[in-house]
Amino acid sequence: MTDVVRPGGVSRRTFIKGVVAAGAVASSAGYLLRTTLVGQGGGASAGAVERLITLNVNGRDRRVDIMPQETLAMTLRYKLGLTGTKIGCDRAECGACTVLLDEVPRYSCSVLTHMARKKRIMTIEGLASADGTLHPIQQGVVEEQGFQCAFCMPGFVMAAVGFLKTHPNPTRDELAHGVSGNLCRCQDYDKILTALSRGAELMRRG
C-alpha cells in the first residue's frame, strides 16, 4: 500500500514544539490531539497538515492520518482509540506507554509514528486471544492480583512480554532488570515481580 502524502510541510519550530517541551513558555509540549469525533474546522498550525499512512497494529493494518511530529503513543490513543497504552510522563521516564515494535519493547511516547511504519505494533489490547483468553502474563497478573491502580500495568506487561521473548527463563532479579524501565507509584514492586514471574512460568508451560 502506498502512503498518500498531502502537500504542506512542517516548520522546524513547530516540529520541535510537538516533540520537545516548549521551553519559551512555562507550558509543555503541544500535540495535535484532535479526536476523530471533532467536527470543527482545522487548527491554525502548519503542523496540522496530516498524511495518511498504514500501521500494522495488533495484527491488523490500520489507515490513519498522522502529523509529521506525532508520537506513536498519541496516534494509538487519539487516532486509533487504543487507550490501554498510557502516557505517564511523555518523555521516556516512566514506561507507562511501552508497546512492542517487532517484538521489542519501546516507549511509544518517544517513537515517531512515521518510524513505526512497516513494523508490527503490539499494544496491551492485542495481547489476549480473539476469544478472550488472556496472555500468560496477563493471567499471572490476575492470579496474583498484581498491581494496584494499574495505570503502569499495560507498560509493565508489554515490557515483560518483550523481555521474556528473549529471556524465557529469567531469575527474579533478571526479570526485575528486564522491566526496570517502568515505574510504578503504588510501588508494591515485590507483588508485581511475583505476578510477572507467575506469568513467565505459565508461558514456559505453554
Next chain:
Amino acid sequence: MANKLVGQNYTTPDLVAKVTGRAKYAEDFRAEGMLFAKLLLSQRPHARVTRIDTAEALAMPGVKAILTADDLPSVVEGANLGEGITASSISERGLTMEPLYVGEPILAVAAVDELTATEAIEKIRIEYEALPFVVDPLESLRPGSPNARTQGNVWVRPAPAPPAPGAKPAPPPQPRVQEWKWTEADFAAAGEGQLPLGKTPDEWSYGDVEAALAKADLVLDETFVGANTSHQPLETRSAMAYWQNGKLYMHCSTQSVMRTIGSVARWVGIDAKDVVIISEYTGGGFGSKGSGYVFTVIPALLSKKTNAPVMMRITREDEQYIGRARPALHSRVRAGFRKDGKLLALDGLAICDNGPYDVVGDSRSAGDHISLACQPEAMRWRMITVLTNTPPRGAQRAPGGMQGNSLMAPLLAKAARKLGIDEVALHRINAPEGKASFGAPNAQGRRPYVTSAFVKQAIDKGAELFKWDERKARSGKREGSKVRGVGMALSCYSAGSMGFDGLIVIKPDGRLAVQSGIGNLGTESVFDVHRVAAEVVGVPWEKVDITWGNTSKNVPNTCGQGGSQTTHAMTRAAHAAGMDAVTKLQKIAAQTLGGKPENYEVANERVFRKGGGSGMSLADAARRAIELGGIYDGHELPSTINAFTTTSATALAGQGLMGVARDAYGRDGSSKSYVAGFAEVEVDVETGAYRVIDYVAVADVGTVIHPRSLGGQICGGIILGLGHAIGQKWVYDKRYGAPVARRFYQTKPPSILDVPRMQWAALDIPDPETPVGARGVGEAPVGAGFGAVVNALAAAVGDEIFRRAPVTADVILAALEAGKPMHDPLTANV
C-alpha cells in the same frame, strides 16, 4: 459471620479490564466535539499580572475561548461552603492575577486541538510587576526577610474568644496570614547546624517537660531538615467536563467518587445536585487527588464558556506545579531518656513549609503521631506554618505522621546506641498499648486515646521474622568496602472515620446488588469492603454485582478515599446495610412461614429456621419484599440515612429487598493503625552508594479483609517512605525562585531495582471498637518505610552522617571523608 469471604484472597472485579487495557481512566474518555485546554503558567515566583493581551491568540483559527481569573466564581469572604470549608479571598481559586509560585496557572485556552492551544498560549502577552518572594521557610522567619504573600508569611489561628456565660463555645476562629519574624537573637542563640527556637503561634503540651528532662539519663538535642516531595501519581490529574441539561458531568482522576461532588460544586460555584462525577479508575493519588480542585474547575468553566466538552490533559510538568506535595518539616527536638530507654520527655519545634495557599496540618499531625508512637511521659510541641512561593501542598499519605517519623526515627536509634540498649527494646518500652493516649489535651485537660494498640506484638513478630538478633550481630561490621546495617522503626497513623451509609439490594434472581461510592484508586477498598455485606447476607461472591465509579448511579453517602478512612468506615457501613437486610429477611420469613423473626437465620443464600426446618431462598424473599413494598423494597426509608443516600435508595426502590442503613455503631477512641518495620542495608563506604537488601513489615491494622490488597498497601506504603529516604526531594533555585526538580528523573521515585525483597505480616487481631474489626492501612506504613531504612544506614555508617533527608550517596561519602556531616544543615530545597 462465618468468614467465607472476609480474610480471603479473591480476584477483584476490575482486574481483567485493567490487564487488557479496557479500563478507562479520565483521559481515556472522548466526547463529541471535545476541545482541549492548555494552561498558561506563571514564570514568576510572585508577581502581579498588570496586563494580558490575548488578541492575537483569540484571532487564531481553532481557538475557542480563554478563561481567566475574571471567569471564576466570586468569593464571598467567610461564606460557609459546606463540608467544613469557609470561603476566603486568599484561598487558591485555580487561576490568578497574582501568581504566588512559578508554575501557577494564570489563564487557560480551549482550542480544537492541543497544538493550537499551545500555540495560542505562546501568542498571549503577559506583563508582570515583580513582588518579593521566598522559597525557604526559615529564610522567611529572618528579620527583614521577604514574605510569600502581601498579607504576611505565617498562618496564625487566633485564640478563640472566651464563651459568654452559659453559651456554647464558639467554633475555632479561621486561621489568618500575618507577618511573623524571629529575632536576630533567636538565630544567634542556635548552635551551628541547629534550628533556631523562635516563638511559634501554636503549641500544646502535657506534663512537666523541663522537670522530666532534668531527671533524664540521656538528653539528645537533634535538628532534622525534611524535604518537600511531590506525590507523582503515575496518572496525572486530567479531567474532561461537559454540561447536559444544566448538570456538570466530570470525568476526572480522583481518589474519591461520591466525596468529590462537594468539592467540584464549590470550585465551580454550582449546587452539588448538579454535579455528576465519573471515575471508575484512578491512576494513584496518595492524598493528592482527594477531591476536585484546580484541575476540575478549569475544564468545567471552559466547557460552559464554549458549550462543548473540554479535556484538560495535565502534563508531567503541569503535574509538578498543580499536583500537590508533602510539605517539608524542619524540626528540632530535645528528648530525655531513662537509662532503660524509656522516653521521659520530648520538647519539639517544627517549621512546616506550607507553600502559598491554605494551611496544611502536617506540623500538628506530626506531634500527635510522635506522641502516639513514642508515648513520652511529658511533651511540648511547638508549631509554625510558614508560607513560601512554591507549589501548594496537600495531604500526602500519612501527612505529618511520616515527617514525624523522619525526625524521630534517627533520634531514637541514636539514643539506643548511646544508652547501649537494643533499638528494638527501646521501641518496645515506648510502644503504645491498649487505649493509649496521644496528642494535645482538650479544654478539660483530657487527652484523646486510641481504640486499641497491639504494637508490642507487632514488634516481637517483626523481630522474629526479620531475625533481628542474627542480623544485628553483623550490623556495622565492614567486609571489604561494604558494611551492612539494620534498623527498625514504628509508625502509626489515623485509620478510620464513621457514620456513613451502606446500600444493597437482594434482587429477585438471588443476586446481590451493591452500590459503591468509593473511588477506585488502587487500594481495592471499592470492592473489598463490600465482601462484608455479602458475608452478612450469605451471598457467594460470584452473585455480587458492584456498581461503582459514577455518582449518577445511585450510590450512598460515602467517606472520602483519604486519611485511611475507607476500610474502617465502609466495612461498618457495609455491615450496617447487611444487618438491615438480614433483619428484613427474618421478618419476611416469619410473616411467610410463621414464628418470630429471631427464630430465623440467614446463610448460604437462604433465610431459614435456626437449627434446620423451613426456610426460603433469598430470591423468593426478594420477590416477597417487592410484594410487601414499604420498608422492604426501599419505598420507605430510614430517617437516619444521609439525604444523598435517600435520593439514591429512592431511585432503586421496588427492585428487590433493600438493605440500607447508616453506620450508627459506637466507638470508644480514635482509630489508629500501626506498622513495625525492619530493614537491612548494605553501604559501599568507598562510593557512598547503598542498597536496601531486605525489609520486613508487621501491621497492627485489625481484622484482615483482603490479604493481597493489604499486602499491597503495606509494601507500597513502605516503599513510598523508602523513596523519601533514598532520593526524592524538591530542589529550588533561591535566586529566581524557580524549581529545578520538575520531572521523574530529577526527583525520582524508587524503581523496581531500588526495592528490597519484602515480607509482610499482619497481626489480624480485631479492633474491639468496630463490628468487623478492620481499620485502615494506607498511611500507617509510610513512616516505618523511611525510618527503618535511615536507621539501618546510621547503624552501618554512624549517627553523625546525615541530619536531613533524603540520604544520598554523596551525603554519605562526604561525611565519611570529613568525619562529620558536610551538607548544608538548614537550607531548604537543596
